[in-house]
Structure formats: C-alpha cells, structure tokens
Amino acid sequence: MKKFTFNGVIGGTIIALLFVVAAIGMVWTPFDPMKLSFSARLAAPNGLHLLGTDEFGRDVLSRLIIGAQASVWIGLATVCFAVLFGTLIGLTSGYLRGWVDGIIMAFNNALLAFPGILLALGLLAVFGANQYGIIFALGIAYTPSMARIVRGAVLSLREREFIEASKVMGNSEIYTILRHILPNCLAPITVLATSMFGWAILSESALSFLGLGVPPPAPTWGNMLAAGRPFIEQAAWLGFFPGLCIAFTLLGINLLGDALRDKLDPRMRGLK
Amino acid sequence: MSSQNTLLSVRGLTLEVIHNNGAVVKNVSFDVSSGEIVGIVGESGSGKTLATRSIIGLIAPGIRHTSGSILYKGQDILKAGDRALRRLRGGEIGVVFQEPMTSLNPSMTIGRQLEEGLILHTKQTSEQRRTNILHMLTRVGLKDPSGALTAYPHEFSGGMRQRIMLASVMLLKPALLIADEPTTALDAVVQRDVMELMVELTKEQGTAVLLISHDLPMVARYTNRFVVMERGVVVEQGTTEEILSAPKHPYTRKLLSSLPFRGDVRSIDTTAGPIVSARDIVVDYPGRKSLFKKGIAKRALHGISIDIHPGEVVALVGGSGSGKTTLGRTIAGLVKETSGEILFQGKSRRSDWFDYRMNCQMVFQDPYSSLDPRMTIMALVEEALRLIPDLTTAEKRQRAAETLEEVGLDKAFADRYPHQLSGGQRQRVAIARAIARRPKFLIADEPVSALDVTVRAQVLDLFSNLQKRYGFSCLFISHDLGVVEQIADRVIVMQDGEIIEQGDRNAIFDTPREAYTRKLLSAIPALDLNDNGGVKLKWRLDA
Numbered sequence: 131m132k133k134f135t136f137n138g139v140i141g142g143t144i145i146a147l148l149f150v151v152a153a154i155g156m157v158w159t160p161f162d163p164m165k166l167s168f169s170a171r172l173a174a175p176n177g178l179h180l181l182g183t184d185e186f187g188r189d190v191l192s193r194l195i196i197g198a199q200a201s202v203w204i205g206l207a208t209v210c211f212a213v214l215f216g217t218l219i220g221l222t223s224g225y226l227r228g229w230v231d232g233i234i235m236a237f238n239n240a241l242l243a244f245p246g247i248l249l250a251l252g253l254l255a256v257f258g259a260n261q262y263g264i265i266f267a268l269g270i271a272y273t274p275s276m277a278r279i280v281r282g283a284v285l286s287l288r289e290r291e292f293i294e295a296s297k298v299m300g301n302s303e304i305y306t307i308l309r310h311i312l313p314n315c316l317a318p319i320t321v322l323a324t325s326m327f328g329w330a331i332l333s334e335s336a337l338s339f340l341g342l343g344v345p346p347p348a349p350t351w352g353n354m355l356a357a358g359r360p361f362i363e364q365a366a367w368l369g370f371f372p373g374l375c376i377a378f379t380l381l382g383i384n385l386l387g388d389a390l391r392d393k394l395d396p397r398m399r400g401l402k
Numbered sequence: 403m404s405s406q407n408t409l410l411s412v413r414g415l416t417l418e419v420i421h422n423n424g425a426v427v428k429n430v431s432f433d434v435s436s437g438e439i440v441g442i443v444g445e446s447g448s449g450k451t452l453a454t455r456s457i458i459g460l461i462a463p464g465i466r467h468t469s470g471s472i473l474y475k476g477q478d479i480l481k482a483g484d485r486a487l488r489r490l491r492g493g494e495i496g497v498v499f500q501e502p503m504t505s506l507n508p509s510m511t512i513g514r515q516l517e518e519g520l521i522l523h524t525k526q527t528s529e530q531r532r533t534n535i536l537h538m539l540t541r542v543g544l545k546d547p548s549g550a551l552t553a554y555p556h557e558f559s560g561g562m563r564q565r566i567m568l569a570s571v572m573l574l575k576p577a578l579l580i581a582d583e584p585t586t587a588l589d590a591v592v593q594r595d596v597m598e599l600m601v602e603l604t605k606e607q608g609t610a611v612l613l614i615s616h617d618l619p620m621v622a623r624y625t626n627r628f629v630v631m632e633r634g635v636v637v638e639q640g641t642t643e644e645i646l647s648a649p650k651h652p653y654t655r656k657l658l659s660s661l662p663f664r665g666d667v668r669s670i671d672t673t674a675g676p677i678v679s680a681r682d683i684v685v686d687y688p689g690r691k692s693l694f695k696k697g698i699a700k701r702a703l704h705g706i707s708i709d710i711h712p713g714e715v716v717a718l719v720g721g722s723g724s725g726k727t728t729l730g731r732t733i734a735g736l737v738k739e740t741s742g743e744i745l746f747q748g749k750s751r752r753s754d755w756f757d758y759r760m761n762c763q764m765v766f767q768d769p770y771s772s773l774d775p776r777m778t779i780m781a782l783v784e785e786a787l788r789l790i791p792d793l794t795t796a797e798k799r800q801r802a803a804e805t806l807e808e809v810g811l812d813k814a815f816a817d818r819y820p821h822q823l824s825g826g827q828r829q830r831v832a833i834a835r836a837i838a839r840r841p842k843f844l845i846a847d848e849p850v851s852a853l854d855v856t857v858r859a860q861v862l863d864l865f866s867n868l869q870k871r872y873g874f875s876c877l878f879i880s881h882d883l884g885v886v887e888q889i890a891d892r893v894i895v896m897q898d899g900e901i902i903e904q905g906d907r908n909a910i911f912d913t914p915r916e917a918y919t920r921k922l923l924s925a926i927p928a929l930d931l932n933d934n935g936g937v938k939l940k941w942r943l944d945a
Contacts (some may be wrong), residue, residue, distance in 0.1 A: 138600070159651075204579070290771045291767070291768055291771045291772035292771060292772050292773055292774045294736055294764075294766065294772075295764065295766060295772055295773075295835070296774075296785075296834075297735070297736060298734050298735065298736065298759075298762075298763060298764045299763075299785065299786055299788075299789070299835075300756065300759035300760070300789050301788070303786075309785075310774050313774075313776045314774070314775065314776055348846040
C-alpha cells in the first residue's frame with residue numbers, strides 16, 4: 131500500500147514550506163521589512179530585491195516572509211478556536227438532543243445566518259483591530275459551522291449499534307463520547323478544519339484589505355495585497371506575489387486536508 | 403424440454419473484473435422455458451446476481467463480458483443494441499429487486515410509477531392504463547387501490563411495497579420475471595404471502611420466473627428446477643426433487659447440512675428460580691409532539707412478563723412490529739420501561755446496576771455497525787473487560803486473546819480493523835466481546851440473520867458450544883424459526899406487543915395452538931435427512 135498519495139505529498143510540502151518560511155522570518159529576512167528607502171521606491175523584481183519593492187521602498191520578499199508568520203498564526207489560532215468550541219458544542223448538542231439541542235442550534239443557526247465576514251467586522255469593531263481581535267472574531271464566525279457538522283455526525287453515530295454496545299458494556303456516557311463518538315467524527319472535523327485554515331487566511335486578508343486587519347506597518351499578506359491595489363498598473367508585483375502566496379497556501383491546505391482525511395480513516399487503510 | 407419452448411438460454415457466460423482479469427462468473431449455462439420457475443441458489447459472492455443482471459444487459463461498471471451468450475427467444479442480448487434492450491427491459495423481461503425501500507422512487511406517486519412502464523411499452527389510452535393499474539393493484543391485495551395511486555412509497559410497509567413492485571412489473575405482462583432475493587428483506591410471514599402472490603400471478607399470465615435467492619428451502623418450495631452457484635461457477639443443476647434427495651456436489655451437500663435442524667431437548671434446572679425475570683413491562687414510545695399538544699404515546703409493550711432460568715435459551719419470535727426487539731432492548735437497559743420491573747437473581751436490577759451490567763451482555767444484529775470501525779479487534783474485546791475490577795492489564799489482554807481464540811479467530815486477527823473482516827468473522831468478534839466478561843445472561847438480537855447460510859450454521863454452532871461451556875442464559879430474538887428450532891429450549895411468540903403463546907420448543911413447533919404461531923411455522927420446512935446427504939422438506943400445514 132502506498133504510504134502517501136501524490137496530493138498528500140504536494141499539499142504537505144507546500145504547508146511545510148509555509149511553516150519553515152514563517153520560522154525563518156523570526157530570525158532572518160533579506161532586508162529589514164520596515165526599512166523605508168526613497169531611492170528604491172516601486173522597484174521591479176531585480177537581483178537585489180528578488181520580488182521588488184513597494185511604494186515606500188520596502189523589500190516585498192522580506193515583508194512576505196514576515197507576513198507568513200501572521201497568516202500562519204492567525205489561521206492556526208482561529209482553527210483551534212473553532213475546532214475546540216465547535217466540537218464541544220456539536221458533541222453536547224448532538225448527544226443530549228432534546229431542548230438543549232433546540233436552544234444551542236437556534237443560537238447556532240442565527241449565527242450561521244450572518245455572513246461570516248459581516249460578523250467578524252462587527253466583532254472587530256467591538257474588540258479592536260489587532261491580531262487577537264481577528265482571531266477571536268473569525269473563531270466565533272467559524273464555530274457555528276463546525277458545531278453543525280459535528281452535531282450531524284454525532285446524530286448519525288449515536289444511533290449506531292456500537293454506541294449501544296458501549297452502553298450495554300456499562301461504559302459511562304463521557305467515556306462513550308470520547309472513545310467512540312469523537313474519534314468517528316475526526317474525518318469531517320479534519321476536512322472542515324483544513325478548509326477553515328484556508329478561509330481564515332483568506333478572511334484575514336479580506337479584513338486587512340478592508341482596513342480592519344492587523345494595522346500597518348506590520349505586514350500581512352492581506353494588507354500587502356490591499357496596499358498594492360492602487361499601484362496595480364505601475365507595479366503589478368505588489369499585488370501579485372501576496373496573492374500567489376495566498377493561492378498556493380490554500381491549494382496546499384486543501385490537498386493536505388483530503389489526504390489527512392483518508393489517512394485518518396482506518397477503512398482506507400486496507401490490507402492491500 | 404423441447405428447444406422451441408426455451409425462452410432464455412444462457413450459454414457459457416463468463417464475466418471478468420476488468421482490472422485484474424479475475425473471472426467472477428465462469429462458464430455459466432442454464433435454460434428457462436416458458437412458464438417455468440427456475441431457481442438460482444448461492445451465497446454472497448457466488449455471482450448469481452451478476453449473472454442474472456446481465457440477462458437484462460446490466461453489467462456492473464468494472465466488470466466485462468468475455469465469452470458466452472445469453473439468448474432470449476433466440477436473440478443474443480449481449481449483442482443487442484440499446485434500442486432493442488430498452489424494448490426488452492420491462493416489456494419482455496421484468497425485474498423485482500431485493501430492497502423494496504429503494505427500488506421504488508420515493509418522490510413519485512405509486513400511480514405515476516406504475517404508469518411509466520405502460521406509457522413506454524404499450525399504446526393504451528390513459529383511461530385504459532388507469533383501469534389496468536387499479537385492477538392490478540386490487541389483484542396484488544392492496545386494500546384501497548384508488549387511494550394508492552396518489553400515495554407515495556413511504557406510506558406503505560415493506561411487504562406492501564414489494565407487492566406494488568410486483569404489480570408494476572406484472573402490469574406489462576412480461577414473458578420472464580427475474581426476482582432477485584424478492585423477499586429477503588421481509589419478515590417470515592410476509593415473505594411467504596409475497597412469494598405465494600408472485601407464483602399465482604406469474605402462473606395466471608404464463609410468465610416464466612428466474613428466482614434468485616440464498617434461501618434454499620424457499621427456492622425449493624416454489625421451483626421445479628434449480629441451479630446451485632458457488633464462486634461464479636454452476637456446481638450443480640437439476641430438478642428440485644433430484645438435488646434435494648441426492649445432492650451430488652459437496653457444496654450442495656454443505657448448503658443442505660447448513661440448514662437449521664431441530665436441536666436436542668435439554669433439561670433445564672428451574673429449582674434455583676429464574677436468573678432474569680421481567681414483571682409487567684410496559685413501554686410507550688412518545689408520539690410526535692407539536693407546539694401546542696403533547697403527542698399520543700404509542701404503546702410498544704403491553705405488560706409483558708417473562709422468566710429466564712439459569713442455562714436456558716429462550717427464543718423470542720414474532721414478525722416485525724411485534725415488540726420483540728423492544729423487549730430485548732428494555733431488558734438490556736437500552737430502552738427505559740414506562741412501568742414494570744426487571745429482576746436479576748430475584749432482586750430488582752436497580753439495587754445493583756453495576757452487577758447487572760457486568761452479567762448482562764448483548765449481541766447485536768448488524769455486524770457491520772455493532773463494531774467501532776476505528777478500533778482493532780483486540781481493542782474491541784479488551785474494552786469489554788475495562789470495567790472489571792481486580793484484573794490486571796496483562797490479565798485482561800490474556801483473557802481477550804483467549805476469548806478471540808475461543809470464537810475461532812487466531813492471533814493474526816488481533817490487529818485488524820472490523821472492515822477487514824467478513825460478516826461472519828465480525829459477528830464472531832461481537833460474540834467474543836459479549837462473552838469476554840463471562841456474563842450470566844446474554845441477549846442476542848437476530849445475531850445470525852445478516853449472515854450467509856453456511857456462515858450462519860457455523861456461528862450458530864459456535865454460539866451453542868459457548869453456551870454449553872459457560873452455561874449462560876440467553877434471550878434469543880429472531881424472526882427465523884428455523885434457527886430458533888435449532889437453538890432454543892423454550893419459545894415465546896409475540897404479536898403486537900403481547901405474548902400470545904409460550905412453551906417448550908417441541909410443544910410450540912409440533913402442536914402450536916395459536917393461528918399466528920401456525921402461520922409463522924408455515925414459513926419454514928421441517929427437515930428429514932436421508933443417507934445421501936440430501937433432505938426431504940416437509941412444509942407445515944397452514945392454519
């Protein structure tokens with residue numbers, strides 16, 4: 131049996147690269163990403179500045195490397211937030227059913243009915259535009275869909291005979307939930323979590339683009355993309371490279387997500 | 403039979419799996435004459451369904467026809483074009499599939515589904531179509547045929563749906579009817595009614611029937627001739643009489659010897675009093691609630707009392723909806739009783755729930771869903787030992803391995819996952835899990851009804867051996883009276899949430915008092931073994 135699929139390898143490589151770049155950025159960048167230079171304003175990619183410079187003469191490559199940190203951190207933290215609370219809410223709601231489910235799901239559906247970005251905008255207005263605000267706002271915006279998916283999985287699982295078998299064995303409900311229900315929800319959770327990682331990066335970019343993200347001069351891919359917009363005709367690289375980074379990261383995440391789902395499912399680990 | 407009478411002639415049919423060229427149907431030949439009923443008997447994987455689907459030109463994706471021919475009225479179906487096939491399907495050759503839940507379109511009314519075929523294959527006016535449909539629905543025994551026209555499939559029970567399915571096929575007066583496990587999904591009594599109806603209808607219209615099933619006695623009952631298939635090969639064919647009385651091929655003999663036979667009469671010591679007794683158990687299922695009114699509860703059990711003595715196997719039988727499963731699940735503690743009490747060793751089970759749990763285990767019906775797909779076989783059995791006090795981890799592991807060995811699964815299985823096992827092996831794991839604690843009482847809910855005939859016989863053997871060795875009492879829930887006859891000491895017959903008859907196994911099987919019991923019994927044969935490894939099937943008379 132093949133250990134990894136082609137897609138998994140590609141996706142894994144892209145994501146590993148992203149993490150490595152983010153880590154390198156903590157100790158070293160080709161240039162100081164904040165250093166202004168009026169002599170090198172809007173320089174096209176050249177031997178010195180591999181990806182060119184922006185309207186203040188800052189090195190785009192260096193800023194992208196630093197921006198990767200913000201993207202990875204915001205993406206990961208948002209996903210952890212949504213997975214943690216979404217799974218908790220979904221498990222509770224799906225397992226207990228009855229009025230608990232009714233109340234939780236009514237609230238959940240109300241949140242779902244809000245466009246995520248609008249919800250995040252509203253929350254950011256309350257919490258202030260900084261990275262913690264973004265994580266919190268996006269986390270809250272994504273939790274309902276995670277809760278919904280987990281609840282659906284739990285609802286179908288709790289009717290399966292192996293859950294009843296666990297009850298007949300005398301296992302406590304908490305044990306049954308943790309040992310039998312949760313592991314069998316992992317596939318949908320993984321798939322959704324990986325897509326969420328992508329959405330979170332994208333939303334962070336969108337929020338930065340709207341001016342509600344991480345405040346400048348700190349670079350994120352989103353605010354670089356936004357900052358590049360007025361110069362699209364003179365200096366296309368300002369928007370192009372951050373956009374490319376976002377697109378590749380999303381591609382990598384989706385490929386990795388699919389591969390992980392197959393990997394986590396013992397039914398896919400045939401004897402072949 | 404004369405050759406001009408031959409309706410369908412399958413010659414040397416071979417089908418292969420495309421990616422590895424493995425033959426799944428090998429050199430299969432048989433004939434069906436006009437008006438004749440021919441059976442094909444085989445277990446899962448015997449290729450019987452693949453072979454018969456290709457008769458209507460349906461070859462599953464991934465499968466390729468390599469040699470042989472299927473001649474229908476002299477025309478080779480495998481060479482026929484799409485137009486010719488469309489004319490044959492439905493119009494000339496009708497098919498009834500196994501699953502009445504999925505073979506009718508859930509979002510179309512019965513009337514429209516029945517009309518579809520008539521529009522395609524006949525030139526009748528809509529007035530004629532309506533008359534014909536109503537006539538046919540009346541014929542298959544629907545109580546309100548004109549009401550049924552505008553009803554949807556979910557409004558009918560499984561048996562009724564299969565009748566409707568039959569009606570839709572027979573409306574077109576096909577020359578050949580292919581019935582693929584037509585009654586397997588139905589319970590014993592309904593099964594028989596549907597089969598009788600099918601035989602009557604096809605006889606009236608002179609339709610030939612190709613009856614495909616794993617159920618050898620059922621096929622034997624309705625056919626003059628049948629074919630036995632194993633792993634894609636026809637191992638034996640001939641008249642029903644010949645095959646039953648003198649089977650030639652070892653596989654046929656194995657199939658026949660796998661049929662359930664009456665077990666020995668055992669004496670049960672009842673002096674110590676019952677180990678488990680249920681007292682006046684009532685279970686209500688809450689009705690559908692709406693915003694302003696409380697739903698009307700549906701009473702599933704009307705005050706049931708039963709006693710099970712140490713070492714005794716008590717069978718709970720009845721059709722679907724009889725409440726037998728609800729009773730089993732109530733005793734297992736999965737359904738809460740509305741009123742009544744369950745006593746364990748003379749004391750209310752509530753007084754020591756932990757002790758009751760340790761000693762009362764359950765084997766479920768579906769081996770595909772009763773094992774957690776994420777756990778290895780070893781982990782599954784070990785889990786049953788988790789809560790046992792004073793047993794070290796090493797001892798638990800040891801016990802789990804021993805138990806697996808006892809159910810016939812060696813060390814190689816320990817690290818596998820359920821999906822890597824066959825249905826029979828999974829049910830062995832489920833049994834191992836249930837007996838690992840050495841419980842005093844076991845509830846088995848249809849433990850073998852999802853298994854093939856020969857596997858079923860093996861699992862039943864295993865079960866009764868374990869029962870003898872450990873002496874646990876058992877409540878055995880089943881709609882299959884053949885299995886019950888083999889394994890039970892005492893039989894309780896349930897209908898509509900009430901016990902209508904109970905007694906020793908032989909008394910119930912030989913001198914049933916209630917009409918309903920007789921009806922249940924009429925669905926299974928009594929077997930007489932002969933010296934050639936064959937059997938004589940004796941059908942018990944109807945009420």
